[in-house]
Amino acid sequence: MLKTDTLKNALPNVTMSLPGPKAKKILEKRTKNVPAAVLCNYPVVIKKGSGAMIEDVDGNKFLDWVAGVGVMNIGYGQESIINAVKKQADSFFHGMINITTHENYVDLAEKINALAPVKADTKKTMFVNSGAEAVENAVKIAKSFTGRGEIIVFSGAFHGRTALTSTMTAKKTYSFGIEPAMGGIHRAEFPYLYRAPRGYSKEESIQYYLERLQYVFDQGVPVQQVAAIVIEPIQGEGGFIPVPFEYVAALRKLCDENGILLVADEVQTGFARSGKLFVSNYWKEEGFAPDIIAMAKSIGAGLPLAAVTAGSHIMDGVHPGIIGSTFGGNAMACAAGLQVLDIIEKQNLTERAKVIGKIAFDGFTDMQSRYVEIGDVRGIGSMLGVEFVKDKETKEPYPELVSKIIKHAVSHGLIIENSGVPDNVIRFLSPLVATEDQIHAGLDIFETSIKESLAEL
Ligand SMILES: Cc1ncc(COP(=O)(O)O)c(C=O)c1O
Known part of the structure; x- marks a missing residue:
């Protein structure tokens, strides 16, 4: 058994404003030593990963729906x-x-x-x-x-x-x-x-x-x-x-x-x-x-x-x-x-991709029926996009909303990323080993973040 196993089934839990004290020091060192052109807008410094979860250096737990931009399909910490x-x-x-x-x-x-x-x-x-x-x-x-x-x-x-x-x-x-x-x-x-x-x-x-x-x-x-x-x-x-x-x-x-x-x-x-x-x-x-x-x-x-x-x-x-x-x-x-x-x-991860993809897809389309800003939900399996627009008729992209949603989501423990040429799409790229509870927790945070972001705009 890996030491990280409790993390594997954990739910997102951020207990401080981000970045936490240890992450802040490392991010300051990053700013001094790594080119700004290697972009990063996330206040997260990873300490360990297990399944679909990562824990940062200050002990905050995040559900990772970016997965290294599609690198960690099998999840973190697979023993074999x-x-x-x-x-x-x-x-x-x-x-x-x-x-x-x-x-x-x-x-x-x-x-x-x-x-x-x-x-x-x-x-x-x-x-x-x-x-x-x-x-x-x-x-x-x-x-x-x-x-x-x-x-x-x-x-x-x-x-x-x-x-x-x-x-x-x-x-x-x-x-x-x-x-x-x-x-x-x-x-x-x-x-x-x-x-x-x-x-x-x-x-x-x-x-x-x-x-x-x-x-x-x-x-x-x-x-x-x-x-x-x-x-x-x-x-x-x-x-x-x-x-x-x-x-x-x-x-x-x-x-x-x-x-x-x-x-x-x-x-x-x-x-x-x-x-x-x-x-x-x-x-x-x-x-x-x-x-x-x-x-x-x-x-x-x-x-x-x-x-x-x-x-x-x-x-x-x-x-x-x-x-x-x-x-x-x-x-x-x-x-x-x-x-x-x-x-x-x-681990039959192709089937798992369909299962968690369906839960997420249903969650996103349900939100689409409640938020006029969600113009389109699309994808195959567990590669899903949620496109945000200012107006469903004109389909004008809404990148300002997307960048706020990303910031709010991470503050609640959900890591998500944008895509789309005008940066107006949120991508779902969860590790395929995410538990159903984790996907539902992620959907809840996603919706909370939409609400908080809309209130600010
Ligand atoms: C479809 C596609 N092709 C190529 C690349 C480039 O891959 P890398 O960053 O490993 O060079 C990416 C990276 O995001 C990609 O999504």
Whole structure:
């Protein structure tokens, strides 16, 4: 039994105004020593974590609905991971995969190849360290395999902060002042049903967004020069917006007809979050699996690990030397990755994602019926977005309200984060092991925070 087990089933409990005295000292040290551009507006300094809960250095207990931005799907403090990483640490930390092969890398690649729903009978996987690297390598693989140089991305997209992925990312906050952007990136309009032209049905909206995509090929880049279309199956930073399946089916057809690779950026959506291991599992069942999946975040449960999986014919079509990484597939991170897959299966976390996701979804839609400021509630499984607007008719975003809700929530022990290009969406990214009592406690705090925030505006 872990010492943190009482924390695992605890409810949020903040006993002082934040930050508490110990947290305050550490945050002051942070301000002096860490660039302000590495943003943080939370008064929370973590001491330990268990399940869906974290305890800060002053003993306050928080329910974590951000989970390291989708990193801790399996929850904090899972004993088998701790033991596997300790065991690996006793043998060696690092075996550089270009020099010394280590078994964890190979075993994890084999497991992911068996599970990842890409469009191929045989698959291969390479490891890197972060989501941005996974996406960047997916693009390099697509370019090298197709011999083409152009990439389609979407409005609202977030793919990381490297030079290439910040160009692929839509929101200018992430690339302001670091111009010039990289070449070869073309942006189509993301199929955001809530913000489709007024009065359009779902079918008409999807048709509208497909026409917008065609416009990119007509006036942006010839379709024959496109190597890949890169899309998040549920847009994360862009506002927790699922891509309608009908739109994916059309993308798949377009890719097949034009020799383009369909790349799913499952960095935030992967590892049971959606109620399946990947959202691409749903896509594959419907007959439109992607060619490449980029994955990261929850794959390592907090250890730096990311991966790219594609059909063997694609991976083996890449020019030798183009892909690789010194630390990618680190032995301890892969030991954790193997346990993550084991835990997801043994603890049936895909089903758990549906169960807690439904409780949260019902709670949010119930609030939607009572607060005109909640314009939309959406998502798949346990990846849910609550979009706040000033007016349900005009749908004008309400970021001021969202930033207040976040502050009030944390003061009551609930950690939540915004998303959406105008920062007007609250994301639900709870660890999948949260108890039902904890989800209900979180919903109560969420509603209290809405009320308190509205009273101040
Ligand atoms: C969909 C998506 N892609 C890529 C990234 C970049 O991942 P990282 O921060 O690990 O580089 C993120 C991070 O939030 C993401 O949500």
